[in-house]
Amino acid sequence: MYDELIESGDLPLARKSVLPGTGFFLPDALEEDLEDQQTEAALEGADVAVIADPDADGLACVALIREAYGDVRNVPEPDSGAEDGDDEAAPVADATDDADEQNVVIAAGEAEEPLEEPEPTPHDVALVPASPHDVEDALARVAEYGDEGIDIFVCDLAPDRYEYVEDELDAALETADRIAWYDHHQWGDDVARAVRDAGVDLVIGDSDEECSADVVYRSLEFDFDPLYEELAAVTRDHDLWLREDPRSDDLADYAYWTDPAEYVEVVREYGVDLPDWAQEYIAERRVEKEALIEQAVGRAELREIGGYTVGITYGRCSQNEVAEAMREQGADASVIVKPAGSASIRGTDEFDRCHEVAGKVNGGGHPKAAGCKPDIYDDMLDYANHWTTRGAVTKRVILDAFRDVVDEADEDGENDAEATN
The missing domain is CATH 3.90.1640 (inorganic pyrophosphatase (n-terminal core))
Structure with missing residues (x-):
């Protein structure tokens, strides 16, 4: 090459x-x-x-x-x-x-x-x-x-x-x-x-x-x-x-x-x-x-998941500044998917389970700052798809992890309420 x-x-x-x-x-x-x-x-x-x-x-x-x-x-x-x-x-x-x-x-x-x-x-x-x-x-x-x-x-x-x-x-x-x-x-x-x-x-x-x-x-x-x-x-x-x-x-x-x-x-x-x-x-x-931050922020989307607003984007960028920009747009949590296949997950006072989300997709970290690299890349064709679709599969996997974490938190809350009663 x-x-x-x-x-x-x-x-x-x-x-x-x-x-x-x-x-x-x-x-x-x-x-x-x-x-x-x-x-x-x-x-x-x-x-x-x-x-x-x-x-x-x-x-x-x-x-x-x-x-x-x-x-x-x-x-x-x-x-x-x-x-x-x-x-x-x-x-x-x-x-x-x-x-x-x-x-x-x-x-x-x-x-x-x-x-x-x-x-x-x-x-x-x-x-x-x-x-x-x-x-x-x-x-x-x-x-x-x-x-x-x-x-x-x-x-x-x-x-x-x-x-x-x-x-x-x-x-x-x-x-x-x-x-x-x-x-x-x-x-x-x-x-x-x-x-x-x-x-x-x-x-x-x-x-x-x-x-x-x-x-x-x-x-x-x-x-x-x-x-x-x-x-x-x-x-x-x-x-x-x-x-x-x-x-x-x-x-x-x-x-x-x-x-x-x-x-x-x-x-x-x-x-x-x-x-x-x-x-x-x-x-x-x-x-x-x-300039790279601007590119990533321009691709950002907001999704509603279980009462939380999750911002998600793709790009080679400084993830903290991009996450802050999405927070200013109303995101309770943000995901920045990178070209190498990894992703940064950032939370706020409203959402502090980033490490739980990352833990479901081959990662971990802090409640408000975590990272992961989903195990979904089997060959270079998968990476080529990742680049041309701007991380579509990775985004879907991580958003699914968000849904699982939110659902589990809701179930735990219901169980605690029943135990209290």
């Missing part, structure tokens, strides 16, 4: 909005081989490995742990962010802002360049990026390539079932001196119990009050500079979608658009007040971001 057929960086906006990025078309075997090489290089000589979601929250955890361990600071050159932008590099995620997908199976799908080079300067605290669907692979790689006695931290990631990580966690425990797992997502009691019984120091924060960076900040026995307390607070502002501090959107966008390793070192040096060169880079990238 010709490279120009899968490179999406130069596509017209209308086409870019409906097609997945270059990373979607990479064979899994090639991707896995490159990830093996990169993890081995990152772990060479490292005393600590941090397996983290490469969004602003997960990367803030890495910054905190590096600071606590006194790791060398490797600040990029002032113009490196803009230069990276020329290549449209992005971490493994499936849209302009999948930074806060919760507990969801996400293809490496829409990243322009999903396989980053390892950090040029070796760190004692190595960063091992992982998305929620492949945390077990990251654990296996650290078990294989990490030195005996290494400390392992897992941050901002949660397995839906213990069986998904059981064997890989056992292997990592044989290699590691200790494993700490810091998160703020919704965990099943049985999963949390099994992870702790395996010998992991698991700390789970309240998903309505804390982000994972908060959990790391309060869990590490270290006297952090106030810069890091502020970093956790502003990260929380975006991760919990509070939106009270405009700097939190800057952090989220910068974490998505730049290399994960660069983000960690920039926030260690500058904190939440990003330098001018980073601000200029963000402003430049936001031109396209806003």
